[in-house]
Amino acid sequence: MAKVLATKKTERAGVNAFKSIMEAAGHIVQEIDGGNDYGEDCYLSFTELGRRTGDLAAVQIKSGVKYRRAVGYAIPCRDHIEDWTKSRIPVLGIVYDPEMRACYWVNLTEYLRRELSKGKRPKSVPVNEEAILEGEGVDDLTKALRQYISETMGEGGKSYRGVRGAINKAIDERKHRGEQHFASAPIGGHPIPVFEAEADFLERHPNFLPRLFTILVYLIMIVTHAAMLPGLYEAAGIKYGDFMRVSWLANYYGLIWFLLMIGRKDSHRSRAAILRYSAYVVMCSGWYVAMGRYLSPPPWPVSADFELSYLAAIPQVTKLAVILIGGHYLTLEFSRRRRIAKVRELRAETRED
Template sequence: MAKVLPTKKTERAGVNQFRSLLESAGHIVQEIDGGNDYGEDCYLSFTEYGQRTGDIAAVQIKSGVTYRRDTGYAIPCRDHVNDWSQSRIPVIGVVWDPEIRKLYWVNLTRYLRQELAQGKHPRSVPIDEHAILDQNTIKAVTQEMRRYIARDDHSHRQGPSPALGLAAAVRRYRNRNSNEIESPAQGGKAMPHAAAQVEFIDRHPHLIDNTMKWLVRTVTAAVLAMMIPGLYTVVAGQYPHLWPLWFPAYFGMVGYMLRVGEQVGEARHIKWVRYAAYVLILSGWYVALGTELHGWSPNRTFCWVFVVEVPVLAQFALLKIMFCLYGRERARRRRLAAAYGDATREVGAEG
């Protein structure tokens, strides 16, 4: 059976992306049969308010990462300089980057005419890395091309421009071999030894985030465990009647605040909960460390406030957090029920 080459699928992907984008904006894209492809892949008929404007452009579409350069992209033009520069309808160049899934564009006809007027002989046409063609820019791009078509048509009606003179001839001679576009691929030299690791991370995009999350949890748990002997010495030694209540209150409050603080992405109004938990951990570390080092002791007033007030703060803080979150969640579900009815109760619970 016939085998479909990967390059063929990449080429079709670029044409399909361009066609889908332009047709979604109401314009008309007419593809050229591959056997009759002499530097253009399709014709683009511009429309306005659902009506054809009569403005037409030819389009050359390239697909793949091989067209990347240090500053954007480039389309080879060695065999099509005369075709694209002398065309009575402008030729647009489009590059589809399959890795970042973006289209980039350039007016091939305008660029080549400007270069030839200066005596240059370009071998490729650059595309700026900011010349993105998407839903946000398509209106501006089509308007720019239609203005160019109008100016070009007017210049043809006015006739050819006068001779450029001796200065232009000198510029042509100096720039006869210049071509600043032939540069290495964008991003510089490839790093094959790191390719496997990068591909592995790309296949598991949440691996780093999950690893960092569990690393932070492990370090936090280790720090809290290391604090237990020092805190026990302070609490049980100076306030023996408090330690049965103090330890569950302190560690329970810190653990609950850290757990609630992980929801900061969904509930930004409780960001302070996570910060408060770390303040409590640092305060406990200060007290615990001071009791275990000889020749140094923490501030007595700070220790007294930390030990005596923690159970009280724990009671009020936990209740405040619990009732605050409970109230917000109840209000959210009531709004969902009022808007969508009881049929969306399960959806509301998941959201």
């Protein structure tokens, strides 16, 4: 049987949640076929007293906790700035949080036009966590979008002005030529016969390369740590006694494990990468000290000042990492619980009304 990806379920949950909310309020939601999705997922047609008003908005729906920020949410816009600002109808941004089971909204066109007029080119559009699409929030969205449509109908034409305009025009023309080049290619693109067998194997075993890479990484880390242990133990003897050597080694390996463990579990990619790279820096520095002292003759001279500083710093860095990083993630957890409490409170008020 075919497997339904979790990401697909989350995407559909966001579309279904938005559609259910707006249709319950009497408005009309028309989905766009996935093959024709170029930055919008559906169209929203507003109604009043059972009649269509003629006001129309395109809707971009993002589903998942990855769009959550420390305060509110954010919708990436780097690839769609031109589409959303040139649009003759406003583009509404929706973020669906599956843990909160709530939708949050923002007028993408309004925000991006305002930022571009200031000479800024944002990478994402912030979404206020107060702009929840429940109860009175639906009326707030309807009033705001209809008022914006009445004030800006017909805007969105693109012009090239000044040096920046000349650069943007050259970029747009180059993109257009590239699109024409790919459009003239045969169906499916140009084949590469040399790698057809390899491509067939990887299609049959899609997890082969990721698993192979993971196994190689673990093997390298195990062998590296085993080779480092004698040298680190000898180096630690410069500053510490027998018992403290063991304590220092526990701090060293514990710090690496702590950073890698959190980096692996954190769903925020950039933050997880920083933690993993920090662990690699600590690991490589230890390897530099260990191999330079343990091997005879040493492959490279190890500075005595660096060695002493490194030995003294590891226990302190371990303590700070546990306190600061642990405190940061504890703060994020409290923020998540605060969001849940706020959503529950708003829903309770809506039910009472």
